[in-house]
Amino acid sequence: MSASIMKIMATVLLAVAIVNASNVTPLSIKLSLTDTEGEMQVTWFTLDSPSSPCVQFDNKGFNPSDVTGNIITGSTVEFNEKLWSGYTSVATISPLASQQTYYYAVGNKETGVWSELYNFTTSTFPNTNSQVTPFSFVTYGDMGAVVDNSTVRNIVRSLDQFQFVLHVGDIAYADLQDGDEGKYGNQTVWNEFLEEITPISATIPYMTCPGNHDIFDGDNSNYQNTFMMPKGSDDGDWYSFDYNGVHFVGISSETDYSPSSDQITWLTNELQTYRKSNPDGWLIVFAHRPLYCTSTFGWCKSNDKDRMKFIASLEDLFYKYNVNFFIGGHSHEYERMLPVYKSQVYGSNANPQATVYVVIGTGGCQEGLNSGFQPQPVYSSGVRLLETGYAKVSFLDSDHMQWQFIQDQTDTVLDSVVIGRGQW
Structure with a gap:
């Protein structure tokens, strides 16, 4: 096989890899509270179904590409109504401490495609509803x-x-x-x-x-x-x-x-x-x-x-x-x-x-x-x-x-x- 053909094939394979990666790039990332203390739910959208949706988190900053954070595996649901397509992945981050800031990124461990690093701060708990923390x-x-x-x-x-x-x-x-x-x-x-x-x-x-x-x-x-x-x-x-x-x-x-x-x-x-x-x-x-x-x-x-x-x-x-x-x-x-x-x-x-x-x-x-x-x-x-x-x-x-x-x-x-x- 000539060098020129090999170069073309490599270019095509790279292009395919880039397209595949972009199709599992996390979009529209959303946090939501759950009905359980010490948890935070996160969802994100992808065009294709991710092979291993997960969230990394830690109480200090990290580089998502290094995969050094705690890993929690998520699940995926498909949009299959008329004219709609794509997938929502969901994962629940836990256990979390009260009034603590956490850093997280969502993505796909197998492909190495991650979101940027975000952070959130937890509420005050345990929650007895007898005392309000402002x-x-x-x-x-x-x-x-x-x-x-x-x-x-x-x-x-x-x-x-x-x-x-x-x-x-x-x-x-x-x-x-x-x-x-x-x-x-x-x-x-x-x-x-x-x-x-x-x-x-x-x-x-x-x-x-x-x-x-x-x-x-x-x-x-x-x-x-x-x-x-x-x-x-x-x-x-x-x-x-x-x-x-x-x-x-x-x-x-x-x-x-x-x-x-x-x-x-x-x-x-x-x-x-x-x-x-x-x-x-x-x-x-x-x-x-x-x-x-x-x-x-x-x-x-x-x-x-x-x-x-x-x-x-x-x-x-x-x-x-x-x-x-x-x-x-x-x-x-x-x-x-x-x-x-x-x-x-x-x-x-x-x-x-x-x-x-x-x-x-x-x-x-x-x-x-x-x-x-x-x-x-x-x-x-x-x-x-x-x-x-x-x-x-x-x-x-x-x-x-x-x-x-x-x-x-x-x-x-x-x-x-x-x-x-x-x-x-």
Whole structure:
């Protein structure tokens, strides 16, 4: 064989190796909390199925290519819905120590293809929900894959202020196209959003709940294969987790929420069990759709039958089990309520005697903001804004939580309130 032919063959083999390596390059890396202390889950996307998906981690920095970190083998699920392809790998990093920074990289041990090195810091545990260790998280809904999203940019710049993200549904708006791409979801748009948030999601846990724009042709398996939340349900549509003495419960407004449904049965047991062991702990519930909102958007109108059913299934439970705070999106506005039950004010922000509700559908999606508000009801605090932005939620101590709405274009606080841990 001539030298020239051998050179060509070597070039071809190198090209094939490069292509194969690029097809298992980790993309859209995301951390998420589990329902077990001392764990952190990490997921990542690849075009091809990796032969040996795994994560390296250590409590000090390392070079991923040297493979000197602790190795944990992961598993892989395939995107096999219509028009979608690729694979999500998932691994759970453990055991982890409380309030410790860890470094990690994900990849494929056999091929030697690794992500860059990232790091995260664990929460405070053991967690008894009797004492809050101060922390902050960032929350928003209805974001979408928007070029140079100012909300994402501001959060990245302030990332060291936050311990995790709560994205309350309508993730990427991958269903706005015409034809099959709208019906089944545009994976390119979906992945573009995931790449945009990677500087956030690879550093702090990115917790979610499904919105109506995350379900394609009546199927939310692509959402479930992307965002692997703790398993309150088999598919993770509803779940709970603890962080530094606060209990969070995520539910799905896009799944059956009738009083006899599996979801409401689970939620009733979850709230009852928590309150039995933690009668005075903080309890936060989140979902995509809000119970209370006053914009001119259809869901928020008083004659919307679906919202009335949502309220009928949830509000009495929230009141019975002292749910302190509810976060929703769906309506593209910002709105904060006073403590409210049956459309009447109970207590005050300093001493709530019912659940405080907020709407944070302000992530800046392609659909834009709502057109206006209805006449202001008695339970509205007066703070109603048609602005894009996000909320910073800070637990100051065991009795006080600060809520701030930050407008994203100017990074300015437009609403701020301290809310007490009411008991009723």
